[in-house]
Amino acid sequence: MLLTAYDRASSGVGSYTLELARLLSSKFKVTLLSFDELEGGGEERRGYDVIQVKLRWRSRALPLLTYLRNRGEVSKVLGDFDLVHETTPPWGSDSARLVTTRWGYVSHFKLAVIRTTGLSFPENLGSFPVTLQHYLTDSRSFGRARYVVDVSRESENFVPPPVELRPPKSYSCDPTLKVLFVSRDLDMPRKNLRTLLEASKYLERRVELHLVGRGGGRAAKYVEVKSRRGGVVAHGFLPREELLSLMREVDVLVLPSTYEELGYVGLEAYSVGLPVVASDIPSFRAVFKETPKFPPRDPRELARVLDGLDCERLEVLGRRSRDFAGRINEVALRRFAEVYSRVLGTA
DSSP states (O other), rough: EEEEEEGGGGHHHHHHHHHHHHHHTTTSSOEESSSSTTOOHHHHHTTTTEEOOOOOOOOOOOOHHHHHHHHHHHHHHHHHHHHHEETTTTTTTSSSSEEEEEESOHHHHHHHHHHHSOOOOTTGGHHHHHHHHHHHHHHHHHOOSSSEEESSOOOOTTTOOOOOOOOOOOOOOOOOOOEEEEEEEEOOOGGGGGHHHHHTTSSSSSSSEEEEEEEOHHHHHHHHGGGOOEEEEESSOOOOOHHHHHHHHHHEEEEOOOOOOOOOOHHHHHHOOEEEEEEEHHHHHHHOOTOOOTTTTHHHHHHHHHHHHOOHHHHHHHHHHHHHHHHHHHHHHHHHHHHHHTTTTTO
């Protein structure tokens, strides 16, 4: 089976692809098609093979043209495999036996509207043109696939996203609640850092906010005025392993997004037993079953939830989250085995 494709620039989709490769390799002969060199080397230690295809040209603003310019090179690889599992449409769409992935829970038109107000400038200027290209590439994959997997909405085709379990964090009792917020762009409106910052005005306890990602000028300006509520530690961008280490040092991850296709950083928190508090949106309801939720535009409710996280509650949530991650790995592996059997006609 070929898993296609890992693209480091695709952020959460890239993390999902790597985790899926690890999970599937425990039961299947898996080869990962990658557009980037994987960190660490030593493919045999991962349990799956890697074929690296260096794209001749790529652009986030022109995904359709990127595909058309590189389609021929990728298609040469697809024919050598019995089945192609595509996590990044449309890179596997030339396969005769294709399993593909649907990201998101809204129409492409609504997604374009969300991107117009939810992305930072100047990226938001391309919302409609870029989303139109995604509509065309998704339509190609969905039309040719024998099975379409949902990862961000509960449906009969929903398969929970897997995550590798890692050594659990230890739990301590500190009067200051250490809160983690992660985004590749801290000022991206749909990531909704603003609600978390506003919630600090209503908290009864002292909070230390840890920001991971680029940007964050708005947060720094806000904290200059509200510093009596706690401090802010700006970590900048962190590689994945460093982020996982930080997760063992903080108390809770907050995901206040107004729209998210998955929010994979929340599953990474689950993997180490870090409690997650998330906004009440469809993708988070589908994935984060051991997570207190709040309306994404309601900072008072978020403050109430955070104030209720005493030492005992944090430990209980953390242990339940990690146990849940272990269970969804088993469910995902079983469901994919059923899907592949059906697609290959052996059921």
